[in-house]
Amino acid sequence: xxxxxxxxxxxxxxxxxxxxxxxxxxxxxxxxxxxxxxxxxxxxxxxxxxxxxxxxxxxxxxxxxxxxxxxxxxxxxxxxxxxxxxxxxxxxxxxxxxxxxxxxxxxxxxxxxxxxxxxxxxxxxxxxxxxxxxxxxxxxxxxxxxxxxxxxxxxxxxxxxxxxxxxxxxxxxxxxxxxxxxxxxxxxxxxxxxxxxxxxxxxxxxxxxxxxxxxxxxxxxxxxxxxxxxxxxxxxxxxxxxxxxxxxxxxxxxxxxxxxxxxxxxxxxxxxxxxxxxxxxxxxxxxxxxxxxxxxxxx
Numbered sequence: 001x002x003x004x005x006x007x008x009x010x011x012x013x014x015x016x017x018x019x020x021x022x023x024x025x026x027x028x029x030x031x032x033x034x035x036x037x038x039x040x041x042x043x044x045x046x047x048x049x050x051x052x053x054x055x056x057x058x059x060x061x062x063x064x065x066x067x068x069x070x071x072x073x074x075x076x077x078x079x080x081x082x083x084x085x086x087x088x089x090x091x092x093x094x095x096x097x098x099x100x101x102x103x104x105x106x107x108x109x110x111x112x113x114x115x116x117x118x119x120x121x122x123x124x125x126x127x128x129x130x131x132x133x134x135x136x137x138x139x140x141x142x143x144x145x146x147x148x149x150x151x152x153x154x155x156x157x158x159x160x161x162x163x164x165x166x167x168x169x170x171x172x173x174x175x176x177x178x179x180x181x182x183x184x185x186x187x188x189x190x191x192x193x194x195x196x197x198x199x200x201x202x203x204x205x206x207x208x209x210x211x212x213x214x215x216x217x218x219x220x221x222x223x224x225x226x227x228x229x230x231x232x233x234x235x236x237x238x239x240x241x242x243x244x245x246x247x248x249x250x251x252x253x254x255x256x257x258x259x260x261x262x263x264x265x266x267x268x269x270x271x272x273x274x275x276x277x278x279x280x281x282x283x284x285x286x287x288x289x290x291x292x293x294x295x296x297x298x299x
Contacts, residue, residue: 002062002063002066002067002068002069003062003068003069004055004058004059004062004068004069005058005069005070005071006051006055006057006058006059006071007055008048008051008052008055009047009048009052010045010051011052015048016040016041016044017044017045017048018041018042018044018045023042023045026042026045028042057082058078060082060085061078061082061084061085064084064085064088064089065084065085065088069081090104091104096117097117097119098116098117099116105117105118105119106118107119107120107121108120108121108124109121109123109127110124111124111127111128111131204219206218206219209240209241211240212228213227213228213229214226214227214228215227215239215240215241217241221299222244222245223299224241224243224297225296225297226239226240226241226296226297227293227294227295228293228295229255229291229292229293230277230292230294231255231291232289232291233265233277233278233279233288233289233290233291233292234277234279234287234288235276235277235289236270236274236275236276237274237275237276237277238273239273239274239296242272242273243272243273243296243298243299244272244299245272245298245299246272246298246299247269247271247272247275247297248296248297248298248299249296249297250267250268250269250275250277250294250295250296251267251295251296252266252267252277252292252293252294253265253292253293253294254279254290254292254293255290255291255293256291262282263280263281263282263290264279264280264281264282265277265279265290265292266279266280267294269296272298275294277292277294279292
């Protein structure tokens with residue numbers, strides 16, 4: 001164990017020293033003792049305070065450096081020992097700096113390092129800034145140095161508009177106060193101008209199936225007109241397409257003459273997807289099944 005020759009004075013219990021309060025108010029503490037007789041309590045207090053601090057510092061040096069601290073008047077040696085002890089203590093108690101922990105870090109002037117433990121010096125920062133502004137930086141569309149990219153530099157449309165060469169798919173819609181010019185425009189959801197739907201050859205106002213049993217739909221209002229032919233009636237028949245909301249009525253007419261009596265054709269909607277159709281003799285009133293034409297409207 002290292003030896004410490006700087007020993008404390010008057011530290012025993014009941015030592016002949018002033019209390020902290022009395023020493024605080026001692027007049028001689030500020031100006032020093034004058035000629036005459038000094039009280040032992042006062043002198044002991046002064047010597048104890050000085051010796052205790054000297055002992056604590058010397059003990060710190062001895063323990064940290066694991067070397068003796070001699071009371072030999074060698075101030076240079078004592079000062080060197082204190083500096084060495086402080087350095088060791090910092091290295092042992094302060095951690096290395098990291099991205100999560102504050103601590104000691106090493107400075108570096110490198111400009112090609114990807115270290116996350118070294119700290120850049122002003123020299124390194126200046127070198128990096130000079131490099132960024134020099135011709136060594138690859139240009140962006142002929143721009144060098146402090147490059148400010150525009151929409152055209154990255155192939156995007158600017159806020160002022162532009163031209164898209166190729167297909168453009170928009171999921172949620174386009175809102176613009178300017179013009180939209182399009183060729184071969186296909187819009188499943190419709191094209192609107194200030195809330196009013198507009199049409200083109202690729203975006204017609206209606207859709208239809210013009211077969212014998214067909215339908216017509218107005219895409220603006222949702223109105224649907226359907227028609228067809230049934231060769232044998234007194235059946236429940238499905239519409240070519242179901243009415244999304246409501247079938248308003250079904251109209252049925254005879255397809256031809258049914259002999260010496262007239263068979264009245266009739267029908268009615270069963271639901272939005274089907275209807276019943278039949279013919280009824282005008283004399284006997286019996287239900288028959290002659291051919292009919294029919295039509296229905298709804299939306």
